Amino acid sequence: MSKIIKIRNLKKNIQQHSRTITILPSCSLSIHKGDMVAITGQSGAGKSTLLNIIGCLDQPSSGQYYLNQHDITDLSCTARSLLRKETFGYIFQQYWLINHLTVVENVELALLYRSGHCRSNREKARNALDQLGILSHAEHYPCQLSGGQQQRASIARAIITKPNILIADEPTGALDHDNSMQIMQILKEINRSHGTTVILVTHDREIAGMCNKRLPMETLFTKKEQLYAQA
Amino acid sequence: MHKLRTIIKGILSQRTRSMLSGIATLCATAIITCLIAFFYATTQQMADEMRTIQKNTKIVVHLHPSEQRQSQITYQDYLTSVRPAFKDRAIAASKKTYVHVYLDDKKRSGDYFEQIACDHDYLLAHNLSLSSGRFFHESEFPQSPFVVIGYDVAKKLSIDEQSSDPVSFFVAKQSHDVLGVINKQQDKFFYGQNNANRTIYTHLKTHHANLLALDEITVQISNPQESERVSDQVRLLLREKFPNVNYQITDMSQTAKQIQDYIAKIRFVLLAFGCISTLVASINITNSMYAIISERFQEIGIRLAIGATATQVKRLLLTETLLLALVSSALGMVLGELSNMILIKYLNWDYTWHIFAGPVSFIMMTVVCLLSCYAPLLRVDKINPIHAIQRV
Numbered sequence: 001m002s003k004i005i006k007i008r009n010l011k012k013n014i015q016q017h018s019r020t021i022t023i024l025p026s027c028s029l030s031i032h033k034g035d036m037v038a039i040t041g042q043s044g045a046g047k048s049t050l051l052n053i054i055g056c057l058d059q060p061s062s063g064q065y066y067l068n069q070h071d072i073t074d075l076s077c078t079a080r081s082l083l084r085k086e087t088f089g090y091i092f093q094q095y096w097l098i099n100h101l102t103v104v105e106n107v108e109l110a111l112l113y114r115s116g117h118c119r120s121n122r123e124k125a126r127n128a129l130d131q132l133g134i135l136s137h138a139e140h141y142p143c144q145l146s147g148g149q150q151q152r153a154s155i156a157r158a159i160i161t162k163p164n165i166l167i168a169d170e171p172t173g174a175l176d177h178d179n180s181m182q183i184m185q186i187l188k189e190i191n192r193s194h195g196t197t198v199i200l201v202t203h204d205r206e207i208a209g210m211c212n213k214r215l216p217m218e219t220l221f222t223k224k225e226q227l228y229a230q231a
Numbered sequence: 232m233h234k235l236r237t238i239i240k241g242i243l244s245q246r247t248r249s250m251l252s253g254i255a256t257l258c259a260t261a262i263i264t265c266l267i268a269f270f271y272a273t274t275q276q277m278a279d280e281m282r283t284i285q286k287n288t289k290i291v292v293h294l295h296p297s298e299q300r301q302s303q304i305t306y307q308d309y310l311t312s313v314r315p316a317f318k319d320r321a322i323a324a325s326k327k328t329y330v331h332v333y334l335d336d337k338k339r340s341g342d343y344f345e346q347i348a349c350d351h352d353y354l355l356a357h358n359l360s361l362s363s364g365r366f367f368h369e370s371e372f373p374q375s376p377f378v379v380i381g382y383d384v385a386k387k388l389s390i391d392e393q394s395s396d397p398v399s400f401f402v403a404k405q406s407h408d409v410l411g412v413i414n415k416q417q418d419k420f421f422y423g424q425n426n427a428n429r430t431i432y433t434h435l436k437t438h439h440a441n442l443l444a445l446d447e448i449t450v451q452i453s454n455p456q457e458s459e460r461v462s463d464q465v466r467l468l469l470r471e472k473f474p475n476v477n478y479q480i481t482d483m484s485q486t487a488k489q490i491q492d493y494i495a496k497i498r499f500v501l502l503a504f505g506c507i508s509t510l511v512a513s514i515n516i517t518n519s520m521y522a523i524i525s526e527r528f529q530e531i532g533i534r535l536a537i538g539a540t541a542t543q544v545k546r547l548l549l550t551e552t553l554l555l556a557l558v559s560s561a562l563g564m565v566l567g568e569l570s571n572m573i574l575i576k577y578l579n580w581d582y583t584w585h586i587f588a589g590p591v592s593f594i595m596m597t598v599v600c601l602l603s604c605y606a607p608l609l610r611v612d613k614i615n616p617i618h619a620i621q622r623v
Contacts (some may be wrong), residue, residue: 057536057617077612078540085538096533096620100244107235113538157537 003069004165004197005031005054010063012049020153022050026063027220032165035166036191036198038208041217048169050220054168054199055088056080085114089158089196091169095150097142097157104129104138107157114161128156148179155183159190166190168200172207184210232444241551244530245523251550252519252600253559259512260560260596264567264572266505273494280487290462291481292448292469331450378407382415383428502573512596513603520607531611545608549601555601563588563596571586 012024020160024046039110041047052058053065056072059080065073072083084090089110097106107125111118129135132152134145142150151171168187172180184207191198191212200211208214242249380390390409398409415428420561450465452458462482469478524531534578568589 052617058615078542081535081538081540084536085540088256088538090536092620096529096536098530098533100240101237110533113534113540113543161538 002033003030004033004035004067005029005199006064006066006069007054008064008066008144010050010053010060010065012046012053012058013061024053024060025221027217028063029215029220031197031199033197034191034195036212037200037215038211038213039199039201039215039217039220040203040205040208043203045217047203047217050170050217051167051199051201055090055165056083057090085161087164087165089161089166091151091154091158091166091168091171091200093173095142095147095154095174097150097153099142102139102141103134103145103153106142106153107160110157110161124160125156128160129153132156147175148182151175151179151183152186155186159194159196162194163196165197165199166215168198168204170201172202172204180204180207237555238547238551238554241547241556245526248519248523248526249555252516253513253555254557254558255512257563257566259508259599260563260592261567261570262508263505263592263595264564264589265570266501267591268567268571268585269501270498271585271588273498277491277494280490288451289452289483290458290465291483292450292465294480301536378409379411379413380409381413381428383410385412391532448610452484455484458482509596509599513599516552516556516600516603517607520604521610524548524607524610528614528619531614532616532621535614535616536620541612542613545611548608548611549604552600552604553597556597560593560596560600564593567592 007027007029009026009028010024011021011022011026013020014019014203027046027050039047039050048075049058053060053206056075060073063073064071067083067087072080077085097103098109101109104122104125108121111121111124115121126138129138129152132155132158134152136148137145137149137153142153151174155171158168166187171187172183175183187198187200188210190196198211200207202208326502382386387411388398390412399407413428448465450461452461459482462480465480469476531544535541539547562583568586
């Protein structure tokens with residue numbers, strides 16, 4: 001299988017009161033197309049930062065990031081927006097649905113930005129909600145749903161554009177065990193049936209165990225950084 | 232329809248902010264509608280005024296003191312019965328003026344002492360006074376001056392107005408024939424008091440030396456630009472020919488210019504008021520827009536994360552603002568037009584209602600709203616989606 005993501009010595013620093021703080025030490029990794037990868041690690045290890053950079057939501061301070069063999073390290077904001085729209089789907093720990101829109105409108109939103117206003121958008125959104133078993137809540141507002149239902153709506157929004165890569169930041173972090181298992185089953189099903197590459201971040205071993213591949217953060221750091229981390 | 236519903240939901244998600252922006256836009260549009268209407272009307276009025284002045288530019292020379300002016304005081308409302316003895320002699324109109332009469336010349340006071348002043352031309356012009364006959368010219372009876380007396384005077388002197396017997400009495404040591412008796416007056420006031428019944432009216436005995444035949448000279452000028460030069464020439468002429476006469480020159484074009492300046496000042500104040508209203512509305516909209524972006528920061532982040540470009544997000548916010556601006560400007564326009572109508576109707580304002588003021592202010596305020604959004608919307612370009620979602 002071809003490498004869909006290749007990262008070399010990627011690093012993220014932030015400036016705080018004239019001090020430079022490293023929030024993601026230099027790390028490297030490769031992810032193949034169709035993989036379902038769990039990035040694990042302790043809190044503060046930089047999992048989410050790495051995932052945000054992979055999902056083009058953030059920009060690295062140094063290093064190289066290749067997506068489908070194209071260097072996208074220094075893309076402009078607009079180019080990253082386009083890439084997000086075309087390639088990625090996002091699932092967040094806190095779901096991040098827009099509160100003043102109904103569930104179906106939230107799901108439809110992803111299509112709206114991809115293909116503009118289209119009569120079929122609403123139908124596609126309803127199908128996606130049906131697929132995730134929350135069609136009956138289509139006209140509800142996010143605040144009227146349970147956590148699990150909101151996360152399903154969030155997944156529906158992420159998969160409706162049929163992205164190549166699904167980015168999930170602690171998708172089960174705010175859910176109970178049963179709901180977590182159900183969400184993971186849905187993600188596995190998406191990965192299996194559509195061949196979507198799923199990259200998720202979790203600190204839950206059980207969740208990580210359900211993925212094809214586990215990438216503990218420590219193993220991603222380059223040698224120098226590993227020594228530093230161990231120390 | 233669906234898109235419109237989504238936009239309205241976006242507007243309503245910031246109900247208070249949207250309402251404040253809407254009210255600011257509405258008020259500003261209404262004010263500007265009124266101001267534009269007034270501005271246009273006064274412009275038209277001034278243009279008309281100027282056209283009139285261009286056609287009839289003149290200089291008026293007021294000569295004073297004018298003796299004639301003093302004489303133009305009434306007893307025009309009193310009917311006088313001409314005594315039968317004088318009726319056959321009533322043949323010529325008097326040109327003289329009645330002035331002070333004293334029964335007791337030494338004390339210059341008396342039972343029937345009153346100030347009397349009346350211009351006979353004035354009486355004639357108003358078709359007044361004598362029930363029959365006329366006043367006499369003094370020159371007709373140089374040896375026998377006459378008077379007209381009030382009702383109470385006649386009663387006191389026991390003069391029968393219907394009697395044919397000639398009656399005369401001394402006023403200021405001179406015998407005066409009684410020409411007629413003024414009919415009894417009820418609630419008529421003469422110099423603030425009901426003295427008509429107690430008054431003796433007689434001819435002016437002493438002509439004023441400076442009695443002038445006219446008190447106003449009007450000079451018509453064909454070219455309004457020349458008015459100042461003509462004024463100077465008139466001044467020079469009067470100084471040469473009538474050095475003792477006081478006068479005042481009113482240049483109509485100057486007067487018109489003063490009025491114009493005055494109206495221009497009012498217009499400037501109103502213009503400033505309109506600009507301030509627009510500025511306040513604009514600042515309010517800008518402020519609300521900053522607040523809306525700040526409060527919808529997370530939502531903007533989500534939209535950016537799921538694939539919206541900054542331009543798409545800006546377009547959405549701009550569409551929401553535009554819709555709000557259109558609705559509130561339209562309401563403001565209607566309110567402004569109604570205010571115009573009411574002001575013209577109830578305050579009797581002297582200007583015509585121009586309906587175009589509403590649409591002009593509507594367009595103006597919509598443009599102002601859109602421009603006010605420009606700076607806040609630039610912030611969207613700088614938003615990092617993940618920072619926005621996490622509200623960093």
